[in-house]
Amino acid sequence: MFHTTFYLRRLHSLCGLVVLGLVLFEHIFTNSMAIFGPQGLNTALEMMELIPKPIFMGLELGGIAIPLLFHGIYGIYIAMQANNNPGRFGYIRNWNFALQRWTAWFMVVFLVWHVGYLRVYVKGVTGTPISFELLQNFFQNPIVVVLYVLGMWAAIFHFCNGITTFCMTWGITKGPRAQNVISYISMGLCAVLCLITVVFMSSYFMY
Numbered sequence: 001m002f003h004t005t006f007y008l009r010r011l012h013s014l015c016g017l018v019v020l021g022l023v024l025f026e027h028i029f030t031n032s033m034a035i036f037g038p039q040g041l042n043t044a045l046e047m048m049e050l051i052p053k054p055i056f057m058g059l060e061l062g063g064i065a066i067p068l069l070f071h072g073i074y075g076i077y078i079a080m081q082a083n084n085n086p087g088r089f090g091y092i093r094n095w096n097f098a099l100q101r102w103t104a105w106f107m108v109v110f111l112v113w114h115v116g117y118l119r120v121y122v123k124g125v126t127g128t129p130i131s132f133e134l135l136q137n138f139f140q141n142p143i144v145v146v147l148y149v150l151g152m153w154a155a156i157f158h159f160c161n162g163i164t165t166f167c168m169t170w171g172i173t174k175g176p177r178a179q180n181v182i183s184y185i186s187m188g189l190c191a192v193l194c195l196i197t198v199v200f201m202s203s204y205f206m207y
C-alpha cells in the first residue's frame with residue numbers, strides 16, 4: 001500500500017514536470033506566433049496539420065490527454081488532503097504551497113472549458129480550423145480575455161513552482177540554500193512566461 005502511494009506520487013510528479021511541462025512550452029511557443037500577426041499564427045497552426053492524422057491523434061492522446069487526466073485526477077485527490085494555511089504562518093513557501101493548490105483547482109475548471117470548447121467542440125464537432133481570426137473573434141469578450149490570461153498565469157505559476165517542489169521531491173536540492181536558488185530561478189522563469197503571455201494576447205487587439 002505504502003509503495004503504491006510512493007510510486008503514484010513519483011509518477012504524478014514526473015508527469016507534471018516532464019510531460020505537461022513540455023506541453024506548456026509547446027503551447028506558449030505556438031501561441032506566441034500570434035505576435036507576428038494572422039500569418040504568423042496561422043502558418044504555425046498549418047504546420048502542425050502537416051503531421052499525419054494518426055500520429056497527431058496518438059500524440060494528443062498519449063502525450064496530452066492521458067498524462068493530463070492522470071495528473072489532474074490524482075492531483076485533485078492530493079489537493080483535497082492539503083491543509084492550506086498561508087495566513088497563519090505567512091512564509092513565502094506556505095503561500096506557494098497554497099497557490100500550487102489554488103491554481104490546480106482553477107485549472108480544473110479552466111481546462112475543461114478551454115479544451116472542451118476549442119478542441120472538442122469548435123475543432124472536433126463543428127470541424128472549424130482554429131485560426132488567428134477565430135481567436136480574435138473569441139477574444140472580443142473582455143471576460144474571456146481575462147479568464148484566458150488568468151488560466152495561462154495559473155498554469156505557468158503551477159508549473160514553475162512545481163520545478164522547486166520537484167527538486168525537493170526527488171532530492172535534487174537538499175539544503176535550504178540550493179532550494180532558495182532554484183526557487184528564485186523558477187519564479188524568474190514564471191515572470192518571463194507570464195509576460196510573454198500578455199504580449200501574445202495583446203496581439204489580437206493590434207491587427
Ligand code: HEM
Nearest residue numbers: 013016017020024072075076079104107159162165166169
Ligand atoms: C488539471 C489540473 C491540475 C491539477 C488538479 C494539478 C494538481 C497538482 C497538485 C495537487 C500538485 C502538488 C503535488 C504534491 O504536492 O505532491 C501538483 C504538482 C505539480 N504539477 Fe500539477 N495539476 C494540474 C495541472 C498541471 C499542469 C497543466 C502542469 C504543467 C503545466 C502541472 C505541473 C505540475 C508540476 C511540475 C508539479 C510539481 C511536481 C512535484 O512537486 O514533484 N500540473 N499538481
